[in-house]
Amino acid sequence: MADKEPVVERPVAEEEGEDSAAAAAAGEEEDTGAQVAPIVRLEEVAVTTGEEDEDSLLDMKAKLYRFDKDGNQWKERGTGTVKLLKHKENGKVRLVMRQAKTLKICANHLVISTTKMQEHAGSDKSCVWHAADFADGELKDEMFAIRFGTVENCKKFKDLVDEIAESLAKNEGGESEEGSSAAGLLEKLSVSESKPEESAAKEESTDASKETETKAATAPSE
DSSP: OOOOOOOOOOOHHHHHHHHHHHHHHHHHHSOOOOOOOOSSOOOOOOOOOSOTTEEEEEEEEEEEEEEETTTTEEEEEEEEEEEEEEETTTOOEEEEEEETTTOOEEEEEEOOTTOOOEEOTTOTTEEEEEEEEOTTSSOEEEEEEEEOSSHHHHHHHHHHHHHHHHHHHHHHHHHHHHHHHHHHHHHHHHHHHHHHHHHHHHHHHHHHHHHHHHHHHHSOOO
16 A cells, blocks of 8 residues: 655645735736825926027037136136027127036126137136126126137137127227217207307397497487
8 A cells, every 4th residue: 555645734824924925916916097196286387597588609518617816716617508698689699607417507797899718828628708797696807717628619619709799899889980970960060050140140230230320320410
């Protein structure tokens, strides 16, 4: 007679544990279709940059430095994107630079006729210039230095700023000449207008003298 294999009885707790695990796995695969409403409803907010009314003339990555007068040294202002933006209505051009991660403004000023870009000593990838900057919410006379990744980008930036400044200087010179011409014309008109008045005054004076002489001549003698 063959020996019967012994029957091993499994504990009840072990079997219940396996059944619970199988049920949990089945629950994960089953989609109940329930939807949970969010506690806070967020509405879409229109984000404005202040650049909506401007056209971009230049957009480049660079690193900006500001000269600290108190410490007599250059300090990094931020790494990000520098732009030259031209207003669609008044045609004014401003230089704006924001930090890459925070988008904080680190330079914000107009390009004017006296804006002059100079090459930074010892680096052909950098430029230096002075400006009345408004990045901190108030006008400050700042000296900036900007460094680009390539010589070509630095040259393109410098040439464009110089071109804008020279164009503004020519326009201001033309307006000055027109103003002088207009002033001269007004002066001539005022002189020519005064001449008839002077002539009329002289004629009135002459007529009065003649009338006096006539009366004296016809007056009866005593």
